[in-house]
Amino acid sequence: MFKWIGWLLLPTTLLAQNNLPDLLIVNGRILDGTGNPWYQADVAIHNGKIVTIGKNLPRNAYRIIDAGNRIVAPxxxxxxxxxxxxxxxxxxxxxxxxxxxxxxxxxxxxxxxxxxxxxxxxxxxxxxxxxxxxxxxxxxxxxxxxxxxxxxxxxxxxxxxxxxxxxxxxxxxxxxxxxxxxxxxxxxxxxxxxxxxxxxxxxxxxxxxxxxxxxxxxxxxxxxxxxxxxxxxxxxxxxxxxxxxxxxxxxxxxxxxxxxxxxxxxxxxxxxxxxxxxSSTSISTLLPDHILADGQDSIQARLQRPAIREEVIKYILARLKKRGLRHLNYAVVAYFKPDTSYNGKSIEEINLMKGRKHNARAEAETVMDIQIAGGASAVFHxxxxxxxxxxxxxxxxxxxxxxxxxxxxxxxxxxxxxxxxxxxxxxxxxxxxxxxxxxxxxxxxxxxxxxxxxxxRGLLKEGMAADIVVFDEKTVSDRATFEKPHAYSIGFEYVLVNGVLTIDQGKHTKARAGKALRNNSFGLVVQ
Ligand SMILES: [Zn+2]
Structure with a gap:
């Protein structure tokens, strides 16, 4: 549909060129992925692939993107x-x-x-x-x-x-x-x-x-x-x-x-x-392995037995001591389904919220209670x-x-x-x-x-899949922090997946051009 409209807009002299590329990225600095420094060239894309890379390619394509001297990379x-x-x-x-x-x-x-x-x-x-x-x-x-x-x-x-x-x-x-x-x-x-x-x-x-x-x-x-x-x-x-x-x-x-x-x-x-x-992983990694065998029912049963609770407390205290820490303040809950007020708070803080004593023993109890309630994901500093x-x-x-x-x-x-x-x-x-x-x-x-x-993939070369990013190396930045993680990165002006514009002028186009990639590199299997 778009292509048809594109055709109509083109001068008749160009209609003879039936291989008009879908996309042309011009005025970019190519960082090809090899580790070599950038060079100036235009990139022509057709049917999901990079068809030509060269200087001063003819300005004919269904869509021309001006990279504005930004970096063009795989x-x-x-x-x-x-x-x-x-x-x-x-x-x-x-x-x-x-x-x-x-x-x-x-x-x-x-x-x-x-x-x-x-x-x-x-x-x-x-x-x-x-x-x-x-x-x-x-x-x-x-x-x-x-x-x-x-x-x-x-x-x-x-x-x-x-x-x-x-x-x-x-x-x-x-x-x-x-x-x-x-x-x-x-x-x-x-x-x-x-x-x-x-x-x-x-x-x-x-x-x-x-x-x-x-x-x-x-x-x-x-x-x-x-x-x-x-x-x-x-x-x-x-x-x-x-x-x-x-x-x-x-x-x-x-x-x-x-x-x-x-x-x-x-x-x-x-x-x-x-x-x-x-780092970030499950809060269960604070517990000894053998406590976690055989599924949630068994874990709950074990963590209710006083002897096991005492063993876990000792284990957690010993690990804290090794780290030279007095509290479980380095472990911060990322997501706890039963009570989202825990999210973003450290075990030390959650333990205090529960009205418990301000010591590592009580904090270990809090970890076990979270695990009994189904566990949580956490960030570990x-x-x-x-x-x-x-x-x-x-x-x-x-x-x-x-x-x-x-x-x-x-x-x-x-x-x-x-x-x-x-x-x-x-x-x-x-x-x-x-x-x-x-x-x-x-x-x-x-x-x-x-x-x-x-x-x-992984290189900007003719014949490769057209997975391409265009970004400004002077402004590209992350904006997600530990306190406020829900923030998208900035600086990526265009992103192409299999030749389809997925970010256009800094905005997700809602395009869904990704596909499954299969390992098929074993043509000759040696038994
Ligand atoms: Zn891992």
Whole structure:
């Protein structure tokens, strides 16, 4: 329809050119995603692909966008998201699109749909505003076969899990993910993980891991991830690389060296990071693993027994002591369904609200009560800025949000769901000079595309999918804060997904041009 109108408006001399591009971006500075500095060129887009990049292209197209000397870069690929379920509620994926993200890789931290084929088909029928690829989550695979049991798998159970992984990889999963601080990931022995990882590797998948520990025992946790890569014969992605707990601040120099040594030995290992000093996850991570086995009924029953409550109090107090803290003020509830007045308040504050004593013992009781009531998501302020910056300088590190699609004004979630990329470009590139603009763009585009086998994305080159962002590097900024997280990033003037304008002059067009991206890079499977 629009094309027809476009034709009518064109001079007759142009009608002979039946390959008139859908879109032409002119007057932009191209940052192509390789890490090279910008150059001046125009970009012509047709049928969802970049057809020509060149200087002074003829000004003929159905739509001409004047980039006004802004940066033109590949759309950002966020390799660590958790968008299952949210696509249905928020198919426009505003929180990602306004932050320049055009592709989300979901299914991280061991959590995904078990039937990846069905999930990806559903994405194609839904048509969200972003492209979606998925990993297969190991916790959910284990749940499907063993439930939340705290024990080793039998030979028959292992066989069933291997079959699920094989099917998911054939259906287009990008690899296997683990969340080894979550139930039942935490109950899984390394050998079982290696067996599953081997199948993912056979199909050119990656092993993406939220490691068993990101604090005191991080060295051993990295060792385990590297071992799974070596023995599973597949590339490793260490998710949301960080150092948790005040007592561990400064250790990133050593943990990054560990990654470097593995690379030097020939293992393809890379990492990703969100640019904040707080993490976010379930409040249940404050409790010992064995308390959380076998589902909510069992958890409730356990947490009602005085002996167990005492054990949990001791556990929480010991961890606080290690951090050098007297109160659970570093844990802030993001969303608590039964009582939303908790949202945005620390455990210390909630405990006082409940009229309890102002001490860590009572705060531990409050944590247990929240867990008995169904649990909550929380933001944990536990990282040091020195580590965040040190990790950000690391060249084999991608920028990834670890976020869901945010529902505007719901709860007080971690701001990373709105501002991750704009924060890196505004704060860490422009203001702090921690990395260059072209390097930041490389980490948001071609590096993730290479790692996750997205062969036609992540670079501005002829023939590539037209996922493109146009932004002003002098104004791009995140606006989401821990206190007021519901604010979209600014500075992205145009965002294209598969050649379709999804942000036009700074506004979401309601276009939903995203599609499912399947791993089909295993043409030759070696048995
Ligand atoms: Zn995680």
């Amino acid at each position: 759309g950002f690929i966020d390799v660590h998201t958790h968008i299952e379920e949210d696509e249905k509620r928020e198919p426009l994926a505003m929180s990602f699109i306004y932050d320049g993200v055009t592709t989300c890789i979901t299914g991280n931290c061991g959590m995904s749909n078990v039937n990846i084929g069905q999930y990806l088909n559903w994405i194609d029928s839904l048509k969200p505003s972003v492209n979606v690829a998925s990993l297969l989550g190991q916790s959910d695979v284990r749940k499907a076969v063993l439930g939340r049991a705290n024990r080793n798998a039998t030979a028959e159970e292992l066989k069933q899990m291997l079959q699920i992984v094989e099917k998911a990889m054939q259906d287009g999963a990008m690899g296997l993910s683990t969340g080894l601080i979550y139930i039942p990931g935490t109950f899984t022995p390394t050998d079982e993980l290696i067996a599953l990882a081997r199948i993912a590797g056979k199909y050119n998948g990656v092993y993406a891991t939220h490691m068993r520990d990101e604090g005191d025992s991080i060295t051993q946790a990295i060792e385990e991830a590297l071992r799974i890569g070596r023995e599973g014969n597949l590339p490793v992605q260490i998710s949301h690389f960080k150092l948790s707990g005040q007592q561990n601040w400064g250790r990133s120099k050593k943990t990054l060296a560990q990654v470097d040594q593995a690379r030097a030995s020939g293992l393809d290992v890379t990492i990703d990071q969100y640019p904040y000093t707080a 536990g990282m040091g800025e020195v580590d965040v910056q040190q990790i950000m300088k690391y060249p084999y590190n991608m920028i990834a949000s670890d976020a869901s699609i945010r529902v505007f004004n719901e709860g007080v979630p971690h701001p990373r769901g709105y501002g991750t990329n704009a924060r890196v470009l505004g704060l860490f590139v422009r203001e702090k000079n921690i990395l260059t603009l072209e390097e930041a763009i490389r980490r948001m585009t071609s590096l993730p595309a290479q790692k996750f086998n997205l062969k036609d």
